[in-house]
Amino acid sequence: MTTKHRITLLPGDGIGPEIISVAVAVLKAIAAKHDLEFTFTEALIGGAAIDETGEPLPEATLTACRQSDAVLLAAIGGYKWDNLPRQQRPETGLLGMRAGLGLFANLRPATILPQLIDASSLKREIVEGVDIMVVRELTGGIYFGQPKGIFETETGEQRGVNTMAYSVGEIDRIAKVGFETAQKRSGKLCSVDKANVLDVSQLWRDRVTAMARDYNDVELSHLYVDNAAMQLVRAPRQFDTIVTGNLFGDILSDAAAMLTGSIGMLPSASLGAAGTPGVYEPVHGSAPDIAGQDKANPLAQVLSAAMMLRYGLNEPKAATEIETVVNQVLDQGYRTGDIMSPGMKAVGCQKMGEILLKLIG
Numbered sequence: 001m002t003t004k005h006r007i008t009l010l011p012g013d014g015i016g017p018e019i020i021s022v023a024v025a026v027l028k029a030i031a032a033k034h035d036l037e038f039t040f041t042e043a044l045i046g047g048a049a050i051d052e053t054g055e056p057l058p059e060a061t062l063t064a065c066r067q068s069d070a071v072l073l074a075a076i077g078g079y080k081w082d083n084l085p086r087q088q089r090p091e092t093g094l095l096g097m098r099a100g101l102g103l104f105a106n107l108r109p110a111t112i113l114p115q116l117i118d119a120s121s122l123k124r125e126i127v128e129g130v131d132i133m134v135v136r137e138l139t140g141g142i143y144f145g146q147p148k149g150i151f152e153t154e155t156g157e158q159r160g161v162n163t164m165a166y167s168v169g170e171i172d173r174i175a176k177v178g179f180e181t182a183q184k185r186s187g188k189l190c191s192v193d194k195a196n197v198l199d200v201s202q203l204w205r206d207r208v209t210a211m212a213r214d215y216n217d218v219e220l221s222h223l224y225v226d227n228a229a230m231q232l233v234r235a236p237r238q239f240d241t242i243v244t245g246n247l248f249g250d251i252l253s254d255a256a257a258m259l260t261g262s263i264g265m266l267p268s269a270s271l272g273a274a275g276t277p278g279v280y281e282p283v284h285g286s287a288p289d290i291a292g293q294d295k296a297n298p299l300a301q302v303l304s305a306a307m308m309l310r311y312g313l314n315e316p317k318a319a320t321e322i323e324t325v326v327n328q329v330l331d332q333g334y335r336t337g338d339i340m341s342p343g344m345k346a347v348g349c350q351k352m353g354e355i356l357l358k359l360i361g
């Protein structure tokens, strides 16, 4: 019997439309082979939505997302919208979607692909075998805490304020995702905070420590965020699963991504409570400098579609097939500009998509 899945597509800005069209073609080819039927609904987000409707996250987009089984997002943002008031910036649309769909858990894998190891800025012997999953809290912490804003003090001086706050409930639910993710991987969880300085981090550490009693099979460690950043570039193989707050996760997941040397290869998943649709997107941004030139690497978007199949639509076989063909194109030496190295075959975004389709057959 054919299984049906409703997918909302959010192409967004910059290279977004080019890379998402490759992922859609791949999904269609996979559907035919695995007796799946996808219905795609396209909606606006980011700068594209601002141009069309005046706001970065139209209500219609949130509604479309809520009515689907999963959301595939490309990327948002660009110079054109950088100087608008904060409420009208593309990033505000992204944050609104995270909050609006309750996507509190962001899973960002950073896995070294053997074919691309020399693309890393670190030495081969340091990064070989790196396989890290950053579990980042996504709807709380300093990104959303109140009060926030730019205020005027009594002396008339301006003062910018953001608040880092976490409730026990928020900590516990992301810690649970961290422990369960570690259980499915090598059983090692490192919780990252700044408990030596911040009260919010002390509560974080206390809760994560308390919860560890329910996960005897997980080996828990704690690091302060500054040390974690250092350890990530010093000896990244010591990490398996990392769980951390919104801001620390934003920073550490970029650092972890760059260990692999190929941010253009990394997918991510943002997940909410059971039964709500997750959002799957590349870790990289909208790369406005190369938009529309057929230079973008579509593989992170394609791997995001695989993550969607695995975590959101419960279609692990179809997910594995996508991951396998991505490996094959790399084995065969095809490279977009961002992962090009001497002796390899340079291809553009479209061509990379065509090769993937040929391999799916």
Ligand code: IPM
Pocket: 091, 094, 095, 250
């Ligand atoms: C990310 C990005 C976003 C964030 C921006 C674009 C709002 O850096 O997804 O990591 O800070 O969360």
Ligand code: MG
Pocket: 250, 251, 254
């Ligand atoms: Mg970021």
